[in-house]
Amino acid sequence: MELIARFLMTTLKDIGIELGLSPATVSRALNGFPEVSAKTRDRVQEAAARLGYRANRSAQRLVSGRSGIVGMIVKTGSDLRADQTFMEVLVGMSAALAARDADLVLAVDQGRDPVAAYRRMLERDMLDGFIVNAPVMDDPRINFLRDEGIPFVVHGRDRPSPDYPFYTIDNFAVAAESVQLLAALGHKRIAYLNGPELYSHAVRRRAGYLDTMAKLGLPVAEGALTHNEPSEAAGYRQAVTLLAGQRGERPTAFICSSMLLADGVMRAIKDQKLSVPGDVSVMAHDDDLPFLRAMSFTPALTVTRAPLRDACSPLANDLMDLIGGADPFHLQTLTNAELIVRDSTGPAPQNGETPWPWTPPNR
């Protein structure tokens, strides 16, 4: 049966015979070359549809000299909860690449040498390019790919003014705007639960938080800015610690770098018999993943929102364009998260009027 299917595959030649045309003309018609007459093009398209023609990808790739395959590395380890995130990107990217006739293949980063996985992939197969995600500052994988001259795009960016294609939200602004919103509501003791310190997006958000607090003249107590795994448990633990302080010293507002952290923070607040936003305001950055909706929080969560899936098509298209020879500087996107105010943020409580006593920002 599999054999039958193979034998029945319609080729360009078949269509040519059917229509009394050469395979070359059929190819041109199907690929939309301007020199084919409209009548021929229509006849070819009709016949192709009727005969169920599908181009043989392998043949196309052989003649183009490209593999049509793009690589992406999955980090493995205990951080696997971040997969919920990765999965979203993976699936979106697959679809977007398929639309450009490319396939996405995965390899696993086993830890240790972050470049090893890329090396291994490249020596196994000829890959046209890579998608790099979750960059760290001055990312060694990016440096490797740059040095080797291998096409790649980055979801995020690992330096201020990259010379490679990237797509990222403005993570400095994500934190800055959150602080500003809360400060405008009268909050002075604002805690920031950031993501793991090694990621460049967390570094940018940290800067956004610290700069904006400083600009507003709000001191940052030691421990008010922390780096956390994106998990409910981490959010819970961190919030419990921060809320253990005296009434006049504990935060009146939390900004969380992920929805999972926010989930834990909310539970901690409830466990302490405090109310949101009466006693404490909470907001988070929302990647808009399907399993934890900001709307479903009680109360509905105020967020900076930037759907992760929005990055997929741009990244896929940029990579394919880059492989096609486009200028990397034309393939850079810096976009903004959307601030959505819901019910989890409100005016600072009475006892929240005093800022923290000054302490040096951690680190």
Place this chain on the structure above:
Amino acid sequence: MELIARFLMTTLKDIGIELGLSPATVSRALNGFPEVSAKTRDRVQEAAARLGYRANRSAQRLVSGRSGIVGMIVKTGSDLRADQTFMEVLVGMSAALAARDADLVLAVDQGRDPVAAYRRMLERDMLDGFIVNAPVMDDPRINFLRDEGIPFVVHGRDRPSPDYPFYTIDNFAVAAESVQLLAALGHKRIAYLNGPELYSHAVRRRAGYLDTMAKLGLPVAEGALTHNEPSEAAGYRQAVTLLAGQRGERPTAFICSSMLLADGVMRAIKDQKLSVPGDVSVMAHDDDLPFLRAMSFTPALTVTRAPLRDACSPLANDLMDLIGGADPFHLQTLTNAELIVRDSTGPAPQNGETPWPWTPPNR
């Protein structure tokens, strides 16, 4: 630079010229044909390594008439937590398929028509075969692929005696052995927190639980067997409900279909100020995912263990063998989970000696 890399690619012809051999002989040598002399084979292999030869996959696929691409469908939706599971399979499968020179591509099942995603993939690309996972009973996707004569393997199985290749653990035994262990410890009120009812593995486990309870003469109270999303929250909720009963009526033991459920059950028990295993025994089925280790539970969790990643290589190899024409009946694996007794299971407490009053098993 990408162009350079392309132009520098070593071909069979290059090796032939280098060695004064025809491309045909070089091909045979590299592919381990028995008729090539040992000396020639060695010379060819040395030259191939020295020149950095890598076979052009597209050319190989073109002549073989196969795409070298295998499809897998990702379910999407709010069940995305199951991704932690899926991710593990995905990554393992990619690696195992790579070893067989095949690529894995993904598509998304948008819900509604479960077959639509397969159809769409097939009309986009010529795929050599599919991997089907998380089957439901009498799975429509499986029926579709069978009817179309498209090669596929199933992780799990959707009927008792399939005529297709599959790899699955004995899920009936998973539940049965868990019940037996607990019964041997004197437990008579054993609750089962199963996975979502639609999956065939959950159906098998339900049967294993109910049959074994019946065989042991232990009645199953209404509500003792439930179907749950694999989440901590669901486990917590369910355990709270079950523990709300009178002292002599609540379960003395919980069997959980997933580690996430067990995580929630443990939390609920602690919240009720009960001890494990003093008051309540807990065990679970463990897919051996990296993020929730049975050893890290307090106390260390008794489990039936079957690493999900163990399924990847067999499934990948079976699929490639099937595509190569192997007999599907030779590509069926039914394996057993390992029972690992740790510290979360112990003798039934004094007040646990009485079984539940008889009630009809739910459903």
Place this chain on the structure above:
DNA sequence: CTGAAAGCGCTTACAG
């Protein structure tokens, strides 16, 4: 044991 030849299905200069 090795080579010359044909062919997989496409694309694309080169002619006309």
Place this chain on the structure above:
DNA sequence: CTGAAAGCGCTTACAG
């Protein structure tokens, strides 16, 4: 506007 021809890099009968 269309066709004949060459070629992408491999594999594999067919000869010898």
